[in-house]
Amino acid sequence: MDIRQRLASNLRRLRGQxxxxxxxxxxxxxxxxxxxxxxxxxxxxxxxxxxxxLAVPFGVSASDLIA
Structure with a gap:
């Protein structure tokens, strides 16, 4: 999974939560x-x-979104 796919997946997951x-x-x-x-x-x-x-509304770091 490339970095854009990881970001996409993390955003969808966090937004859903x-x-x-x-x-x-x-x-x-x-x-x-x-x-x-x-x-x-x-x-x-x-x-x-x-x-x-993108990270700010979730209260996470930018690195958390791409990890």
């Missing part, structure tokens, strides 16, 4: 919902800045 829709999560992370969708499908290669934004 919190009971958030992609739109809810995107609002919390401050990014567009379609971008979240693309990341969760491993169709995007997000910057480290975006990975950090």
């Amino acid at each position: 919190h009971g958030w829709s992609q739109e809810d999560y995107a609002d919390r992370a401050g990014i567009h919902r379609t971008y979240v969708s693309d990341i969760e499908r491993a169709a995007r290669n997000p910057t480290i800045t975006i990975v950090e934004k």
Whole structure:
């Protein structure tokens, strides 16, 4: 599994644990919902800045999202 697939899997898992829709999560992370969708499908290669934004709503580190 490559790093984009690990990120996608971790995002879907954490988002599901919190009971958030992609739109809810995107609002919390401050990014567009379609971008979240693309990341969760491993169709995007997000910057480290975006990975950090994705981590904040979950209260985890960026490295936790790609581990």
